[in-house]
Every structure is written in structure tokens, then in C-alpha cells.
Amino acid sequence: MKFTRNAKAKWLGSGKDGKGHLTTDSKVLDNTQYSFHTRFEDGEGTNPEELIGAAHAGCFAMQLSFLIGEAGFTPDELSVEAHVHFEDGSVTGVTLDLKGKVPGMDKDKFTEVANKAKEICPISKLLKADISLHANLL
Incomplete structure (x- = not known):
């Protein structure tokens, strides 16, 4: 796609x-x-940091839902808060706080799948990406 x-x-x-x-x-x-x-x-x-947080939380929750499905479970609810940390002119990190209700899934499997989702979520990858720029002065 x-x-x-x-x-x-x-x-x-x-x-x-x-x-x-x-x-x-x-x-x-x-x-x-x-x-x-x-x-x-x-x-x-x-503000930009709030928008990054919303994008990251939404992307991570969706990615996690797919991975939970691949593991043979269906989540009832996944709630994610993204805290975007800003210090001295830089975004220094993002903390994802996750709460999930997944019938039948144990804590170890949930943590394993959540960590994989964190690594492969497209927005997680974006935050490590190269940025290209096309600049034109009018």
C-alpha cells in the first residue's frame, strides 16, 4: 500500500x-x-508536539491491535497516552502509557506484543527518519 x-x-x-x-x-x-x-x-x-503525540498514540494503538489479532486475540480496549517531552528546543522523547483489556491474553504476551508494536509502528519509525526539504523563496 x-x-x-x-x-x-x-x-x-x-x-x-x-x-x-x-x-x-x-x-x-x-x-x-x-x-x-x-x-x-x-x-x-x-501545537506541533500535541499533534505528534496524537499521531503516535493513534498509530501505536492501531498497530498493536493488528499484532494482538495476529497472536489470536481480540482486544476489548486499548487506551494509549503519548507524552511528548520537549526540552531546550528539542523533542527529547515520547513516553507511551498503554492500558489494555484483552480477554485470554497474559501479561507477558501483552508486553511482548506491545514492545513489537512500539518498534514497528510507522510513527515510531518516522521519529527516527531522515527528513527531506524542498525550499523555495517567494
Whole structure:
């Protein structure tokens, strides 16, 4: 399977006093605001780290569900919180907190499959990926 998903960002003004909007082709984000305040303080809107966390939690939960199915079980519920850690201008890591209800699966097997999901989840891999850039000055 091969596809491309798209998102757009528009930023107006300086880093601290400016503001931006994010839009995805699906329109789940549709001119959703973000700013210095929503990133580093409290404000209405989103921020890049929050979006990375949502993407990682969602991708990991789905990947884990597939792997649990391959192991012969069906999860009743998988709940994942992704904590994206930011320090001194860098994302330093992500902590995934997982709670699962999987009838018939023991703790050791659940942990084994969860660790595999963490390694092969596409967003986990992305966080280790090379990034290409195409820059044009208008």
C-alpha cells in the first residue's frame, strides 16, 4: 500500500507574537490555530508536539491491535497516552502509557506484543527518519 497524506501550515508574523493555522486535506484540522502561546504557555489552539503525540498514540494503538489479532486475540480496549517531552528546543522523547483489556491474553504476551508494536509502528519509525526539504523563496 502506498499513499501520501497532506497538511498545510501558514504562519504570520514573528515567532513570539505571530500566529499560524494548520489545515489537513481531510479537514479534521481546518485553519486550526497555533501560536507561541499554545505551544509554550496556555492558549486556545494546538501545537506541533500535541499533534505528534496524537499521531503516535493513534498509530501505536492501531498497530498493536493488528499484532494482538495476529497472536489470536481480540482486544476489548486499548487506551494509549503519548507524552511528548520537549526540552531546550528539542523533542527529547515520547513516553507511551498503554492500558489494555484483552480477554485470554497474559501479561507477558501483552508486553511482548506491545514492545513489537512500539518498534514497528510507522510513527515510531518516522521519529527516527531522515527528513527531506524542498525550499523555495517567494
